[in-house]
Amino acid sequence: MGYTLTEKILREHLADGSYELGKEIGIKIDQTLTQDATGTMAYLQFESMGLTDISTELSVSYIDHNTIQVGYENADDHAYLESIAKKYGIYFSRPGNGICHQVHLERFARPGKTLLGSDSHTPTAGGMGSLAMGAGGLDVAVAMGGGAYYLATPRVINIHLTGELQTWTTAKDVALRVLQILSTKGNVGCISEYTGEGISRLTVPERATITNMGAETGVTTSIFPSDLQTKKFLEAQGRGEQWISLAADADAIYDRTIEIDLDEIEPLAAAPHSPGNIATVRGLNLPVDQVMIGSCTNSSYVDLMTVARMVRGKTLPAGVSLGIAPGSRQVLSAIARNGALNDLISFGARILESSCGFCIGNSMSPCTDSVSIRTSNRNFQGRSGTPSANVYLTSPVVAAASAITGKLMDPRGLGMDFPEIEMPEHFEIDDRMIIPPLPAKQRAEIKVCRGPNIGEPPVNGPMPEEIRGVVTIRVGDLVTTDHIMPAGSRLKYRSNVPKYSEFVFEPLDKQFCSRASSLRDQGNHNLIVAGLSYGQGSSREHAALCPMYLGVKGVIAKSIERIHAANLVNFGIVPFTFAKDSDWDLLPENTQVRIPGIRKSLEIGDESVRALAGNIEINLALSLSKRQREILLAGGLLPLTVKKTKGK
Numbered sequence: 108m109g110y111t112l113t114e115k116i117l118r119e120h121l122a123d124g125s126y127e128l129g130k131e132i133g134i135k136i137d138q139t140l141t142q143d144a145t146g147t148m149a150y151l152q153f154e155s156m157g158l159t160d161i162s163t164e165l166s167v168s169y170i171d172h173n174t175i176q177v178g179y180e181n182a183d184d185h186a187y188l189e190s191i192a193k194k195y196g197i198y199f200s201r202p203g204n205g206i207c208h209q210v211h212l213e214r215f216a217r218p219g220k221t222l223l224g225s226d227s228h229t230p231t232a233g234g235m236g237s238l239a240m241g242a243g244g245l246d247v248a249v250a251m252g253g254g255a256y257y258l259a260t261p262r263v264i265n266i267h268l269t270g271e272l273q274t275w276t277t278a279k280d281v282a283l284r285v286l287q288i289l290s291t292k293g294n295v296g297c298i299s300e301y302t303g304e305g306i307s308r309l310t311v312p313e314r315a316t317i318t319n320m321g322a323e324t325g326v327t328t329s330i331f332p333s334d335l336q337t338k339k340f341l342e343a344q345g346r347g348e349q350w351i352s353l354a355a356d357a358d359a360i361y362d363r364t365i366e367i368d369l370d371e372i373e374p375l376a377a378a379p380h381s382p383g384n385i386a387t388v389r390g391l392n393l394p395v396d397q398v399m400i401g402s403c404t405n406s407s408y409v410d411l412m413t414v415a416r417m418v419r420g421k422t423l424p425a426g427v428s429l430g431i432a433p434g435s436r437q438v439l440s441a442i443a444r445n446g447a448l449n450d451l452i453s454f455g456a457r458i459l460e461s462s463c464g465f466c467i468g469n470s471m472s473p474c475t476d477s478v479s480i481r482t483s484n485r486n487f488q489g490r491s492g493t494p495s496a497n498v499y500l501t502s503p504v505v506a507a508a509s510a511i512t513g514k515l516m517d518p519r520g521l522g523m524d525f526p527e528i529e530m531p532e533h534f535e536i537d538d539r540m541i542i543p544p545l546p547a548k549q550r551a552e553i554k555v556c557r558g559p560n561i562g563e564p565p566v567n568g569p570m571p572e573e574i575r576g577v578v579t580i581r582v583g584d585l586v587t588t589d590h591i592m593p594a595g596s597r598l599k600y601r602s603n604v605p606k607y608s609e610f611v612f613e614p615l616d617k618q619f620c621s622r623a624s625s626l627r628d629q630g631n632h633n634l635i636v637a638g639l640s641y642g643q644g645s646s647r648e649h650a651a652l653c654p655m656y657l658g659v660k661g662v663i664a665k666s667i668e669r670i671h672a673a674n675l676v677n678f679g680i681v682p683f684t685f686a687k688d689s690d691w692d693l694l695p696e697n698t699q700v701r702i703p704g705i706r707k708s709l710e711i712g713d714e715s716v717r718a719l720a721g722n723i724e725i726n727l728a729l730s731l732s733k734r735q736r737e738i739l740l741a742g743g744l745l746p747l748t749v750k751k752t753k754g755k
């Protein structure tokens with residue numbers, strides 16, 4: 108029996124465990140990436156673990172999230188990250204050089220390599236045939252130090268593409284079609300692998316749009332084979348020698364196969380407030396207030412050139428605001444050189460820095476009750492910074508058609524010829540804004556720069572004999588990490604955990620922090636009760652770290668998403684799931700709950716425990732590997748690693 112592409116790469120990198128469905132395996136990580144919003148904590152943890160050197164083939168630290176710099180906090184983080192990169196032999200992509208995933212695809216991603224990034228859209232590099240996964244910063248810090256990265260042996264989904272995309276239909280519509288089929292829940296522990304003759308016409312940036320948004324389905328990652336398209340892209344990036352041919356065996360067996368005929372896809376949109384809420388653009392004839400083009404999903408050269416051609420010679424209608432954030436300095440320079448930037452500016456676009464900016468609600472929040480069309484990948488309520496805004500996610504051509512007409516518009520109705528833009532045979536390569544690692548000899552002299560915004564990572568105590576506490580909050584289904592730990596205007600506190608913790612659950616319950624901290628101070632453990640797919644979205648470990656700081660010891664949910672579940676364990680919070688989903692009803696807020704003997708249960712490997720709420724008894728499942736139980740007993744990965752290092 109042949110291997111899937113996923114299995115080939117995972118087997119080749121196997122460092123611990125055996126490759127059996129559902130069993131936990133540890134794999135060697137070849138490359139890591141961090142971004143500033145998660146990176147500062149990742150490197151602080153790297154330092155706390157006493158690690159002194161990176162052991163990966165390549166590690167890159169990007170500055171792309173917090174580039175607004177209102178106040179000293181962001182700049183302090185940048186200075187810390189630049190000095191850390193110099194000290195430990197890490198590439199440093201300076202602010203303005205672009206969004207981590209776009210730049211990594213252009214300059215570093217390689218077929219067949221494993222990549223671990225402290226950002227949930229790290230699978231963007233799957234468009235290049237790299238097995239690229241998002242994780243919490245602590246896991247990335249461990250991988251940088253040469254430790255294995257642990258995941259469950261995945262189920263592999265074959266997404267078999269046939270046919271050809273029709274004019275005005277794009278890779279974004281493929282990503283949205285996949286979301287329509289897989290939805291945003293129920294795919295934990297799966298990897299999506301793309302096959303079929305339909306892939307041969309998709310370029311690497313198009314593939315990267317598709318693997319990027321695979322993150323929204325909750326799969327561990329998505330991957331395309333490495334073929335002639337991959338070769339072409341690597342050659343265009345001056346990296347032709349890094350190409351290898353890589354694909355699944357012809358007789359590979361998949362756990363599930365999904366057939367998609369590209370000819371049948373039409374322009375789609377994700378309607379408010381979930382990337383899984385898919386509708387055809389044709390049916391949505393809405394007046395539009397704002398159009399935002401960019402993000403790691405759709406800001407490649409071809410994306411922006413197509414938009415520029417569409418708007419050339421026209422004028423942005425009154426009442427509509429248009430912002431464009433090119434994905435990288437490479438893209439921005441290319442459109443500046445060929446004049447397309449001028450077409451965008453003279454149409455009325457506001458050109459934004461090559462960074463995440465608007466995507467994370469860090470700028471360009473739309474007005475109250477507005478309709479905002481965005482080419483990004485998440486439209487969770489309030490993520491734009493405006494809770495009442497209705498955000499629709501679309502392709503760049505739908506976004507451009509909407510900017511031209513002021514209505515959410517299917518571009519097929521524009522009566523315009525489709526601007527055929529080819530990917531350049533050679534991109535202009537200019538890596539001057541990427542600082543390469545210093546020679547080892549010079550690193551010792553580097554002094555790490557720590558401004559007042561650079562705190563210490565808080566460390567948890569060991570797991571108590573029993574959890575005795577209160578349901579401090581009960582939430583429903585599909586609660587995202589943006590609900591748990593908002594970004595946007597709060598993002599600048601990422602390096603200051605006590606301050607950032609004040610905003611835990613802010614969009615759902617502004618009193619959570621004060622309630623949780625006073626319960627903690629009275630000696631209670633706090634418990635979070637949740638519905639399905641708890642912790643969707645971002646990889647931000649602060650969604651576990653800050654609740655831990657506020658005394659949360661357990662999350663009891665109907666189901667928990669992969670990265671978030673791993674982050675909970677890493678910070679010593681037990682991820683319980685209801686044995687019976689309907690028991691969620693039995694645990695409203697303020698219920699006193701005891702989970703007796705939790706320490707013992709973790710020690711002996713119980714797969715279920717009892718929670719006692721008055722005279723009600725509720726069965727909770729514990730699905731944890733031996734390694735995870737050990738982490739929980741120690742109170743988290745950081746105290747465990749420190750203990751092990753000291754013991755040596």
Ligand code: MIC
Pocket residue numbers: 144145172225226227228241467594644645646647
């Ligand atoms: C996001 O898109 O939500 C982010 C901001 O990139 C996050 C990372 C973070 O919270 O810093 C992600 O996707 O992991």
Ligand code: SF4
Pocket residue numbers: 172206226228402403404462463466467483484
């Ligand atoms: Fe940045 Fe948005 Fe991509 Fe997250 S999804 S990495 S915030 S561009």
